[in-house]
Amino acid sequence: MRKPLIAGNWKMNGNRGLAAEMLQAMESSLDQTSADVVVCPPFSLLQSVGECFENTPVFLGAQNVHAQLSGAYTGEISAPMLNEMDVKWCIVGHSERRAQFSETDAIVRQKVGILLQNGIQPIMCVGESLEEREAGKHEEVVVEQLKNGLSGLAADDQLRCTIAYEPVWAIGTGKTATPEQANSMHLVIRNQLAELSTEQFATKMRILYGGSVNADNAEELLGQSEIDGALVGGASLKTDQFPGIITAAKG
Numbered sequence: 541m542r543k544p545l546i547a548g549n550w551k552m553n554g555n556r557g558l559a560a561e562m563l564q565a566m567e568s569s570l571d572q573t574s575a576d577v578v579v580c581p582p583f584s585l586l587q588s589v590g591e592c593f594e595n596t597p598v599f600l601g602a603q604n605v606h607a608q609l610s611g612a613y614t615g616e617i618s619a620p621m622l623n624e625m626d627v628k629w630c631i632v633g634h635s636e637r638r639a640q641f642s643e644t645d646a647i648v649r650q651k652v653g654i655l656l657q658n659g660i661q662p663i664m665c666v667g668e669s670l671e672e673r674e675a676g677k678h679e680e681v682v683v684e685q686l687k688n689g690l691s692g693l694a695a696d697d698q699l700r701c702t703i704a705y706e707p708v709w710a711i712g713t714g715k716t717a718t719p720e721q722a723n724s725m726h727l728v729i730r731n732q733l734a735e736l737s738t739e740q741f742a743t744k745m746r747i748l749y750g751g752s753v754n755a756d757n758a759e760e761l762l763g764q765s766e767i768d769g770a771l772v773g774g775a776s777l778k779t780d781q782f783p784g785i786i787t788a789a790k791g
């Protein structure tokens with residue numbers, strides 16, 4: 541049985557006060573849920589959000605990392621730096637970074653590697669654009685991203701990765717994939733993971749869905765056999781939404 545994982549991606553939003561407000565709002569959901577809960581604030585808030593979540597079950601996550609360990613990379617943050625902040629998870633290959641910051645599959649693969657070397661679990665995002673889906677290429681695109689992003693990893697390293705399927709057309713649009721569309725892609729992903737390592741490993745890996753998840757649609761999405769959690773954007777900033785998504789995650 542896979543333990544559900546609910547991760548909030550604050551993107552370039554939030555402030556010091558939000559973590560405390562969210563913690564208060566999440567209190568009873570955290571008591572009830574069997575899920576792992578991760579909050580990924582912007583880099584500048586890692587310290588204060590981390591302090592707020594100290595001695596709570598909420599894990600601290602980051603939204604990005606540089607592919608190198610250190611050096612002349614002005615404005616960037618390395619995996620050892622995240623480790624020092626007690627960051628346990630890190631999103632890589634988000635479609636916004638692929639589209640706006642030219643993050644290629646090769647860079648994603650390097651970032652996955654550097655995170656694993658530093659004891660941080662990658663949440664690797666994959667997902668197709670609307671044009672790719674309309675052209676019937678969605679599965680092919682996602683499989684390619686998976687193969688490239690995880691290429692050459694040892695099976696036990698692959699097992700430490702979480703995959704987030706985020707169809708680009710569903711992000712921030714209010715248009716979610718139907719539970720059937722999402723579940724069917726998750727099955728494609730799991731089959732590919734099995735090819736990359738073994739079926740036994742693939743069965744243990746968590747595959748999250750992301751794209752307009754909210755407190756109203758979470759239960760149905762999370763009720764699908766292959767959906768093991770959610771990567772939540774906009775609703776992770778709302779105290780009347782995120783707790784409901786956590787409650788909807790049943791192990």
Ligand code: 13P
Pocket residue numbers: 549634706710711712713714750751752753771772773774775
């Ligand atoms: P929304 O939940 O706002 O659609 O964003 C999803 C996302 O990109 C999470 O990483």
